[in-house]
Amino acid sequence: MSQMTSYSYGTAMRAAFEYLLENYPEVFIIGQGLWSPWYVGNTMTELEKKFGKERVIDTPVSELACTGAAVGAGLSGMKPIVVHPRLDFMLYGLDAVVNQAAKWSHMFGGQASPNVTIRGIINRGGEQGAQHSQALHAWFAHIPGLRVVTPATVADARDLMIASVLSPSPVMFIDDRWLYDLEDELPPVQELDLATIGPARLKEGDDVTIVGSGYSTQLALEAADALADRGISADVVDLRALNPFDPAEIVASVRRTGRLIVLDGGWRTCGMAGEVIASVTERVAPSELKASPLRVTLPDAPAPTSRVLEAVYYPRLEDIVAAASDLCAPASA
Secondary structure (H helix, E strand, O other), X not given: OOOOEEEEHHHHHHHHHHHHHHHOOOEEEEEOOOOOHHHHOOOOOOHHHHHOOOOEEEOOOOHHXXXXXXXXXXXXXXXXXXXXXXOOHHHHHHHHHHHHHOOHHHHOOOOOOOOOEEEEEEOOOOOOOXXXXXXXXXXXXXXXXXXXXXXXXHHHHHHHHHHXXXXXXXXXXXXXXXXXXXXXXXXXXXXXXXHXXXXXXXXXXXXXXXXXXXXXXXXXXXXXXXXXXXXXXXXXXXXXXXXXXXXXHHHHHHHXXXXXXEEEEEEOOOOHHHHHHHHHHOOOOHHHOOOOOEEEEEOOOOOOOOHHHHHHHOOOHHHHHHHHHHHHOOXXX
């Protein structure tokens, strides 16, 4: 039996970096604030001391420069990981991601593809305001040629990072700082093929399907527990991979439950929640649905700075439980 080790979400990601740096000499990490827990939490603690500052490279403040350098290194046979401590500021590096990394394999007939992993961290709450709180996963999922993963569990924080770096494709790895205190026990590493990663059912139920990604998946699991106290059994599906997106697991669940709620930490319009609902309704006949699908998202407004307004802006557990309870209520005669 494999020996289990206890990790938090953050230390599980650090374990992924440590595994990669130890076993793959072509791996290096580049970005801002990599030697500072203020920037990257406990996900990279003292890696520069163990592996050297030539492999864990803390850069000057230029998102475009460090991202472009990583894309070029990936094209040259290295396996770089570029870290953006705030997803918002990564927007300065989008040309290298969208116009370069995502397009090379297509433009050169599969003969060249940058083996680069771009880690973007979502920061929210704490009165950080509109320019520090954005979850832009749906943007990146829109881009053909760019794999997008959003780990929601301690196991995926470690294993999807390793799979991303070992994938020959450019990967956008988006983690959420609100998840860093999650804890779980994990077995030793087994390398996964990122091409096989799709939605995973984390909880089984018969009354309603609740879908999430990243932090929203944890909200879905908490909602499922609260709904169980009301006699409602929820099937919880974690997206894990947003691009390419395979809805088969969700479709199978909705065909059984007849009801669908999608939680998303992004905005409503043109968001991932709408994509999930569209993908399901294209495949599930109206006669198989017991209620119209529902999405719980951020309102279409920039994040507020006020703590009082933040409490209204971000979906709360009670909002999700109320929405699911209404969806599962018997139709009135």
